Amino acid sequence: MSRACWSVAAVVAAAAAVTYALRALPFAVAALRRRALPxxxxxxxxxxxxxxxxxxxxxxxxxxxxRTPWPYLALAxxxxxxxxxxxxxxSIAAGTALYxxxxxxAGCAAPPPLEYDGAHPLLAITGxxxxxxxxYVTPAQAVERLxxxxxxxxxxxxxxxxxxxxDRRAPWVxxxxxxxKAGYRRTILVRPRRSESCAVGRDAAAPRRELQRRAPGDGR
Amino acid sequence: xxxGSPESSPLGRVERRAVFRRALLDSLPVLAGYGTMGFAxxxxxxxxxxxxxxxxxxxxxxxxTFSGTLSFAVVPLVARAAAGTDGxxxLACAAAALAxxxxxxxxxYGVSLLPRWRAASWRxxxxxxxxxxxxxxxxxxxxxxxxxxxxxxxxxxxxxxxIGYWTAGVTAGAAAGAAAGAALPVPxxxxxxxxxxxxxxxxxxxxxxxxxxxxxxDAR
Numbered sequence: 001m002s003r004a005c006w007s008v009a010a011v012v013a014a015a016a017a018v019t020y021a022l023r024a025l026p027f028a029v030a031a032l033r034r035r036a037l038p039x040x041x042x043x044x045x046x047x048x049x050x051x052x053x054x055x056x057x058x059x060x061x062x063x064x065x066x067r068t069p070w071p072y073l074a075l076a077x078x079x080x081x082x083x084x085x086x087x088x089x090x091s092i093a094a095g096t097a098l099y100x101x102x103x104x105x106a107g108c109a110a111p112p113p114l115e116y117d118g119a120h121p122l123l124a125i126t127g128x129x130x131x132x133x134x135x136y137v138t139p140a141q142a143v144e145r146l147x148x149x150x151x152x153x154x155x156x157x158x159x160x161x162x163x164x165x166x167d168r169r170a171p172w173v174x175x176x177x178x179x180x181k182a183g184y185r186r187t188i189l190v191r192p193r194r195s196e197s198c199a200v201g202r203d204a205a206a207p208r209r210e211l212q213r214r215a216p217g218d219g220r
Numbered sequence: 221x222x223x224g225s226p227e228s229s230p231l232g233r234v235e236r237r238a239v240f241r242r243a244l245l246d247s248l249p250v251l252a253g254y255g256t257m258g259f260a261x262x263x264x265x266x267x268x269x270x271x272x273x274x275x276x277x278x279x280x281x282x283x284x285t286f287s288g289t290l291s292f293a294v295v296p297l298v299a300r301a302a303a304g305t306d307g308x309x310x311l312a313c314a315a316a317a318l319a320x321x322x323x324x325x326x327x328x329y330g331v332s333l334l335p336r337w338r339a340a341s342w343r344x345x346x347x348x349x350x351x352x353x354x355x356x357x358x359x360x361x362x363x364x365x366x367x368x369x370x371x372x373x374x375x376x377x378x379x380x381x382x383i384g385y386w387t388a389g390v391t392a393g394a395a396a397g398a399a400a401g402a403a404l405p406v407p408x409x410x411x412x413x414x415x416x417x418x419x420x421x422x423x424x425x426x427x428x429x430x431x432x433x434x435x436x437x438d439a440r
Contacts, residue, residue: 089245
C-alpha cells in the first residue's frame with residue numbers, strides 16, 4: 001500500500017473512531033457507573049428528545065432553500081397534515097411533494113437569482129451594443145436595470161466583451177461615463193474563456209491584461 | 221458474555237416480519253433523503269479525491285462513519301491525504317478533531333435513548349450505537365412498540381436499513397462521479413425536504429404524546 005493510501009485509511013479510521021466514541025459515550029458512562037441512573041436523568045432524556053427533534057428541524061433547513069418562503073409553507077402543511085391525520089408517511093410524502101412542486105414552480109416563474117461574477121457577467125458588449133441578460137439596451141437603461149435589480153454599488157460588475165470585439169473606446173465610455181457616474185466604480189472587462197481551438201492563435205495574454213484594467217477611484 | 225438484562229422471550233417469526241415491514245415503511249422517507257444526499261456526497265468524494273479507488277473508500281467511509289455532515293466535511297482532508305504530502309498522524313488528528321466538532325450532537329442522543337435501550341444485549345447495543353444517526357434517532361424516539369424486544373428489533377432493523385441506504389447512495393454517487401467527467405445533475409430538486417418533514421412529523425407526535433391528555437393508549 002502506498003503512503004497516500006495509508007493516509008486516506010488513517011483519515012477514515014480516525015473519523016469513524018471518534019464518531020463511534022461520541023455515539024457510545026452516554027452508554028459507556030452509564031455502564032461504568034454500575035448504578036441505576038437517578039430518576040432525574042431519565043426525565044431529562046425524555047425532555048431532551050423533543051428538544052433534539054426541534055433542533056434537527058432547524059438544522060435540516062440548512063440543506064433547503066431557507067431564504068425563500070417555500071420550506072416554511074411545506075413545513076406548515078406537513079405539521080397540519082400530521083396533526084389531522086397522524087400518518088407520518090403520508091404527511092412526509094405530501095409535504096415533500098409540496099415542497100418539490102413549490103421549488104420547481106418558483107424556479108420557472110421567478111427570474112433565476114442573479115449571479116454576477118467573471119463566469120456569469122451581467123452585461124455584455126457586442127458588435128450590436130450593450131446586452132443585459134438576453135436583450136439589448138442603451139447605456140442609460142443598463143444602469144437603470146442594475147439599480148432596479150438591487151445590485152449594490154460596491155459590487156464588482158463584470159462586462160463581457162464579445163469574442164473578436166476590439167473597440168477600446170466604447171467600453172471605456174460605458175464604464176466611466178455611465179457606470180462610474182451612477183456609483184458603480186468596480187467594473188471589470190472580461191473576455192470569453194479561450195478554451196477552444198479557434199482561440200489559441202491570437203494574443204493569448206489579452207484576457208489577463210483586460211482583467212486587470214479597472215475604473216479609476218477603485219482604490220487598489 | 222451477556223450483561224445483566226438479556227432479552228427475554230424472543231420474537232416469533234411472524235412478529236419479526238411485522239417489525240421489519242414496519243421499519244421498512246417508516247424508513248422510506250430516509251431512503252429518499254439518504255439516497256440523494258449520499259449520492260451527492262459520493263460524487264463529491266470521487267471528484268475532489270484523487271484517491272486511487274474512490275468507490276472503495278467512499279463505501280468504506282460511509283459504512284464505518286455513517287454521518288452525513290461529516291461525509292461532506294471530510295472530503296478536503298481525504299483529498300490532502302490522497303496527495304500524500306502531509307503526515308499520516310497529522311491528518312488523522314485533523315480528521316478526529318473534525319469528527320468531534322461535527323458529530324458532537326450524537327453524544328446527546330444516547331442520553332435520551334439510555335432507558336429505551338436498557339434491555340438490549342451488548343452486541344445489539346454495539347450495532348445500535350453504530351447506526352445511530354439523526355434520522356434513526358428520530359424514528360427510534362417515535363417508535364411506540366410497548367414490548368422492549370419488539371422495540372429493539374425495530375430499532376436495529378431500522379438502523380441496518382438506513383446505513384444500507386446511506387452506503388448504497390454514497391457508493392453509487394462515487395461510482396457515477398468517477399465514471400462521469402462532467403457535472404452531474406441533481407437527481408430531484410427539493411427531495412431533501414423529506415428529512416425536515418420526517419423530523420417535524422415525529423416532533424408533532426412526540427409533543428402530542430407528552431401532553432397530559434394523551435398519555436394513555438398510544439402503545440401500538
